[in-house]
Amino acid sequence: MMTRKFFLALAAAAVALPALAQPAAWPDKPIKFVVPFSPGGVSDGVARLVAQHLGQRLGQPVVIENKPGVSGIVGTQSVAHAPPDGYTLMGGTITTHAVNAFFNKNLGYEQVKDFVPIDLVGMVSNVLVVAAGSRFDSVQQITAELSAKPDSLTYGTAGPGTSQHLSGQLYQNISHTRMRQIVYKGGSQAMVDLIGGQIDMVFETVAAARPMIDGKRVKVLAVTSARRLANMPAVPTMAEAGVPGFEMQSWQGIFAPAGTPAPIVDRLGREIAAIVALPDVQDKLRNLGVEPDGRTSAAFAAFQNAEIVKWGKVIRDAGIQAE
Structure with missing residues (x-):
């Protein structure tokens, strides 16, 4: 009888072990948010605004880490090679995720393959x-x-x-x-x-x-936008000023390393889109010169790909070669 009870206890423990070994629900520790530009700029301001609200929603601190250098390449490289576990995010822009590859042969990352888009925060x-x-x-x-x-x-x-x-x-x-x-x-x-x-x-x-x-x-x-700005209504667009078809807007988005689990990407997208929709956040974004957007992963990815095509043509037409 004792032997039978002993083996039953061992069997129960063996069944329980996998459950005990499972990681706690995400997130169970602080999240790092890399800004590949210096403190005080638009990217830094957007990151800090989003991080504050995101930390409250997730129940874990979202810690800003500025890693400037070489048109954002230094910080972007660090995120491209980070573990895709949902604990590393970054603020990406038209520079880091659409055009850097046209200017640098040895970029150290692939701007589409190495990342998953989370949310297009806004246009600049x-x-x-x-x-x-x-x-x-x-x-x-x-x-x-x-x-x-x-x-x-x-x-x-x-x-x-x-x-x-x-x-x-x-x-x-x-x-x-x-x-x-x-x-x-x-x-x-x-x-x-x-x-x-x-x-x-x-x-x-x-x-x-x-x-x-x-x-x-x-x-x-x-x-440089297609339409006049609400806070500068008297200022014409470049198209109105005699340069037909001119439209140039930078953008502020949030990315994670490629391979980040889809449920985490979806959760982050929902939370950040909700943050961007908040009236006080929209006011603060506009004060930073950012027109709120909020498109999440699939729509943001389509937008990013269109930007790569558009600016690739502009750069090639100008005869600019990657160095």
Whole structure:
């Protein structure tokens, strides 16, 4: 009898062991949210806003980790090679997940294959600004001068593949003009030189340019979005300003490493879409210059692929080669 009871107990324990070995329900520890750009920028602001609400909804802290460097490549590489367990997320942009591959032969990650899109948080428009004392008062005047004197004007950017660079390149492609790109380590340095008269123009994000616009230190000539912005209704679009078909918007999205379990991806997508839909979050996003969107995984993936095709053509038409 004792032997029989002993073996029955062992059998029961063996059945229970797999259940005991199962991991606790996700998430059971803090989640890391990598921002591949410096603190204080739009990507950082979006990440911190989403992380605060997401942590409350998931019951675990969402910890921001800034990993800037090389147009976002450093931080993006780290996420591409992270375990796909739902404990690593990142803020991705048009630069990191649509165009970096066209500028770098040895990127260290594949912008589609190595990631799963979670949520397209929102769209970011740029504005074309010139110094307050500039002789230019319209885009048409700039186009006329560049048509007569190719390469006679300069525009500042934060590097190849950034929204400033893509805006300038798209303008040149459509208007059949040429101007010289002056590369800076960051958009703020370009704005300083713009105000100081060292360069002629910058296609800067609305959030970064707004203090200079409100302070009358720069003039805003146009917005890069397809429609006028609600908080700048008097400013024409680039298309309205004489560059037909012009539309350039950067974007802020959230990605996880490829292979992250589908139930986790679905949960994250639902939670973040709900966060983006909150009125106070939408107000804060707009203050950052981000127009809320909220498309989740499948729709976001389709959008990302369309962006890769669109900007790949712009870059190839410009004769730009990956280095």
